[in-house]
Amino acid sequence: MNSLIWLFDTVVQLFIYVLIASAILSWLVAFNVVNVRNPIVSQIGEVLYRITEPVLRPIRNLLPNLGGVDISPIILILLLLFVSRLLHEFVPADPYVYAR
Template identity: 80%
Template structure:
């Protein structure tokens, strides 16, 4: 069971990195640091959007509109970390056998 827990934790960590990359790219585009007409930037943005938007859209529908501030990635990261900790709490890890 530890292998599945490790795999889940690894996937969660990778997805958190994707969320961070998506947020950073959106800031860079908003402040005109990168040009979205560049094919590489456009392709990276499209991939990040397609990976993150299905998970962020329901959270955005629940959160109130705060103007230009989007808190949905923070909420999703906290939710993913909570689920990960919850699994660690309820799924037993390696059981140690004590010999008397």
């Protein structure tokens, strides 16, 4: 069971990094720091969008319009960390706790 928790934590951490990268890239595109006509930037943006958008869209639909400020990645990161901590709280760290 500990290996499954480790795998879940690792996937959550990697997805959080992808969310942060997506948010940073969207800021860089919005402020014209990077150009989306560059094929590499466009490809990276497309991959990040396809990975994060299916998870962020339901959160964006629930949130009110904040005038161009998107806080859905922050809410998703908080939810992922909460679920991870909750999993650690309810699953014992030592597999031999109940064997005694």
